[in-house]
Amino acid sequence: MMLLQSQLLCWSGVQVEEIAVNKGLVVEEPGRRFEKGYKEHLWESYNKYSHEDTEILIEVQPKYVEVRDTSDDGYAFQLFIDFENKTVEPKIYDKK
Structure with missing residues (x-):
């Protein structure tokens, strides 16, 4: 089993920092x-x-997630989700 720490996903305004563990072949699970x-x-x-x-099976344990988005009203914001500390912090950038 191999332990990897990396930035697994950065797509469409979402960034996930995580711990990834190679669990081996799917057929051997x-x-x-x-x-x-x-x-x-x-x-x-x-x-x-x-x-x-x-084919291998990778188990992903998220540690920290950042989400960049806009609300239905057009407000830009970010969410910071910390899985280790069990916190969510919103940051609003626009005020209309």
């Missing part, structure tokens, strides 16, 4: 829980996606 859930809940995707024995 005890009970194959991921594979069963994927098949049950996303059948069409599962059916099109290759299930070869080269």
